[in-house]
Amino acid sequence: MSKLILVTGGAGFIGSHCVIELLIDGFEVLIADNWSNSSKECIPRLEKITGRKLNVVDLDVTDRDALDKLFSENQFYAVLHLAALKAVGESVSKPLEYYWNNVYGTMTVLDAMKKHNVKNFVFSSSATVYGTPNYLPLDEKHPTNGDQITNPYGKTKYVVEHVLKDLYGSDNSWNIIILRYFNPVGAHESGLIGEDPRGPPNNLMPFISQVAVGRLPEVKIFGNDYDTPDGTGVRDYIHIYDLARGHSLSLKKIDENPGLKIYNIGTGIGYSVLEMISAVEKTSGKKLKTRIVERRGGDVPSVYADSSLATRELGWKAVKNLNDMCQDLWNWQSKNPNGFSTPN
Numbered sequence: 001m002s003k004l005i006l007v008t009g010g011a012g013f014i015g016s017h018c019v020i021e022l023l024i025d026g027f028e029v030l031i032a033d034n035w036s037n038s039s040k041e042c043i044p045r046l047e048k049i050t051g052r053k054l055n056v057v058d059l060d061v062t063d064r065d066a067l068d069k070l071f072s073e074n075q076f077y078a079v080l081h082l083a084a085l086k087a088v089g090e091s092v093s094k095p096l097e098y099y100w101n102n103v104y105g106t107m108t109v110l111d112a113m114k115k116h117n118v119k120n121f122v123f124s125s126s127a128t129v130y131g132t133p134n135y136l137p138l139d140e141k142h143p144t145n146g147d148q149i150t151n152p153y154g155k156t157k158y159v160v161e162h163v164l165k166d167l168y169g170s171d172n173s174w175n176i177i178i179l180r181y182f183n184p185v186g187a188h189e190s191g192l193i194g195e196d197p198r199g200p201p202n203n204l205m206p207f208i209s210q211v212a213v214g215r216l217p218e219v220k221i222f223g224n225d226y227d228t229p230d231g232t233g234v235r236d237y238i239h240i241y242d243l244a245r246g247h248s249l250s251l252k253k254i255d256e257n258p259g260l261k262i263y264n265i266g267t268g269i270g271y272s273v274l275e276m277i278s279a280v281e282k283t284s285g286k287k288l289k290t291r292i293v294e295r296r297g298g299d300v301p302s303v304y305a306d307s308s309l310a311t312r313e314l315g316w317k318a319v320k321n322l323n324d325m326c327q328d329l330w331n332w333q334s335k336n337p338n339g340f341s342t343p344n
């Protein structure tokens with residue numbers, strides 16, 4: 001019998017792409033979402049891509065009773081826990097919402113799992129937990145540093161990692177895989193699903209693609225005086241397909257009873273803001289208006305990953321390159337200039 005995976009935040013940008021890969025790999029999926037930063041229109045599109053009728057439930061992960069009911073009614077093999085708030089800037093003005101959703105919400109899910117004896121958990125963490133890099137590329141042995149994390153969003157990921165370590169310390173029959181994402185971008189190659197931020201995007205690539213499609217006037221470059229080859233910030237952008245593969249391989253890894261494991265999920269290649277802008281210009285055939293502005297508070301010059309542990313232990317490797325990321329992002333954005341509210 002297929003293994004049933006609860007995917008919290010399953011209709012979001014990362015969740016929707018994970019659902020496709022999980023189904024391809026033979027898992028059954030129950031999508032749970034509270035639609036706070038996702039669209040119901042994602043579901044018929046996912047059904048079109050997968051050729052499957054999907055099981056979807058309205059769920060807020062802070063709702064203990066709803067979780068208890070869900071676990072009573074379903075026999076889950078594992079939980080892929082992606083439901084969270086993720087806007088760095090917003091987290092500074094709304095810290096309680098971020099701790100409530102991301103920390104308390106995760107603890108509520110873990111508590112329901114414990115009660116119902118489901119002990120396989122995959123968690124979406126972030127390279128943010130490393131703080132300012134002491135060396136590059138970042139491997140998983142690099143210390144994490146809560147004091148250096150400049151925003152509540154990043155701190156919630158750091159805190160949850162500790163909750164998970166302590167939970168595992170108390171009961172090593174859990175299998176917990178923590179994935180530290182670098183910068184997820186791109187979209188499914190069909191152009192049917194992709195990232196659809198509410199309001200102006202906070203992250204670079206959705207911002208660039210909305211400028212390219214004419215929704216926003218210009219790209220603001222947050223500083224060009226960093227100690228990097230062209231002075232702009234360098235990041236490890238990873239195609240959402242590769243990120244989603246990492247989740248499915250993590251679920252397969254659970255068969256080996258791995259205990260608690262932490263993996264970086266990045267390509268190992270850093271690209272600057274200027275390189276990303278010119279890559280999208282090339283793909284879209286549009287010249288983008290740009291403006292250099294002040295550095296953004298809390299940004300570091302360069303971040304990129306050593307993901308060789310995921311290669312060795314999960315058999316995971318990024319297969320998509322920058323061109324694929326831009327092609328798929330542009331395919332999604334140009335077909336859906338207004339995201340999921342564009343008629344399909």
Ligand code: WQD
Nearest residue numbers: 086126128202203204205207220221222233234235273299
């Ligand atoms: C990338 C680069 C900016 C926007 C953040 C979170 C991280 C993760 C992903 C997820 C930087 C520059 C950006 C713009 C710019 N969280 N930039 N103009 O900061 O690496 O990571 O998002 O959900 O936890 O910290 O990603 O895309 O915001 O920025 O010049 O309009 O682009 O300064 O160098 P970041 P980003």
